[in-house]
Amino acid sequence: MLNQAEPGSPAGKIIDISAAEYQAIQQFLSQSCGIELGDSKQYLVKSRLLPLMGKFEFSSFAELANSLQSASFSAQKIKSAVVDAMTTNETFWFRDERQFVELKDKVLPGLLNSKNGNVRVWSAACSSGQEPYSIAICALEAIKGSTKSRSVQIIGTDISEAILEEAKRAVYSEAALSRGMDSAAKVRYFHKNYDGYLLSPEVSQLVRFQQFNLLKSFTALGRFDLIFCRNVLIYFSDQVKRDILTRMADSLEPGGYLFLSSTEAMPIGLDSFELVRSGLTSYFKKIG
Structure with missing residues (x-):
């Protein structure tokens, strides 16, 4: 005791x-x-x-x-x-920066070109919003200057209703922004107010938040072109982890992408994904 x-x-x-x-x-x-x-x-x-x-x-x-x-x-x-x-776990902006560079420069442009300009993204276990909002900023950068119609819809889910309320407010402290947000992006996408730094509606309007338990069926969430599920599977048993990844594969469109953290590996025998290595980072692509 x-x-x-x-x-x-x-x-x-x-x-x-x-x-x-x-x-x-x-x-x-x-x-x-x-x-x-x-x-x-x-x-x-x-x-x-x-x-x-x-x-x-x-x-x-x-x-x-x-x-x-x-x-x-x-x-x-x-x-x-x-x-x-x-x-409630640690989170910060553009965590694992190389993945976000890959997202902005290759993955999102490729998806937008192949999906008629409409892409759906799921940020699972999104905590206080830094991950889905980082994805949204990458999306804006990826479509900047395009003359074609482009639409990126991002759903951020978490089991904690309290942390999702923080995410929906989209107001962050100086300390929170210092964790991964560079000064240029801070100036462009945030406005100082009495409560901290408010994220621009240009970014926040791309993200919808929803309370969700990863043990439940994914069917109601719909289908996605890209799923971020980083730094959460480590808390689950091997069996639960395998089940979640199998259902995520079913929720992805053919050729869709799954981003795990750089320290997470796909379970042996789960053959729905192929590993994509690019530069100093990696992620997974659905086979088929």
């Missing part, structure tokens, strides 16, 4: 988490959103969930674990808060 006082606990109390309580939280996250914590993430669970203890007036992790097993209406808010706390 952990025995360390941490900020966020009710009235500054020391709150321990037992093996059984940790296991209950593990099971909830695995079943509700596919996250596999492993057996040594107690500190992560405590640091993420302690702030919720005071908010929902829990005096122990046992009370929290019991709520996660309840089917009551009031428990749904607690479950959503736990998922939000455990799935």
Whole structure:
């Protein structure tokens, strides 16, 4: 059991988490959103969930674990808060910059020319919006100066409703912009206001956000020419990862592209994609 006082606990109390309580939280996250914590993430669970203890007036992790097993209406808010706390991850602008250069210079122009100027993009697990908005900026750069009709529709999904509300606001702090946004793009695409830096409607209007669980059917999302699914599959079991990638292949149009992070590999035996190497980066193309 952990025995360390941490900020966020009710009235500054020391709150321990037992093996059984940790296991209950593990099971909830695995079943509700596919996250596999492993057996040594107690500190992560405590640091993420302690702030919720005071908010929902829990005096122990046992009370929290019991709520996660309840089917009551009031428990749904607690479950959503736990998922939000455990799935909010680091993100920044143009993460893995070489992929975005490839996207702007080759992938998007090629798709626009072959798809009659209409391209649909899915940014899965988009967090606070930096990835889909980075894609949107690349799209604007790719079609700049074209005399032909061009349309790029981007859907950003995440399981966390709270983080999607941040994404929809499209307002970012100086610190957030310093993580990957160069000064020229900052001047062109952002306007300083009292709350931070507001993204230009020219960019934000290309993106629609939707709460979505990757364990659910993709059918309602429609079909895509390009899918970004980066730095999220690492949290899933091998079986869930394979299932998600198989369904993403089914959601892609023939010849569509899948971008994983530069450190992620396609599972052995999943033959729906071929690896595309270009310069110092790589991504995947649907076969067929």
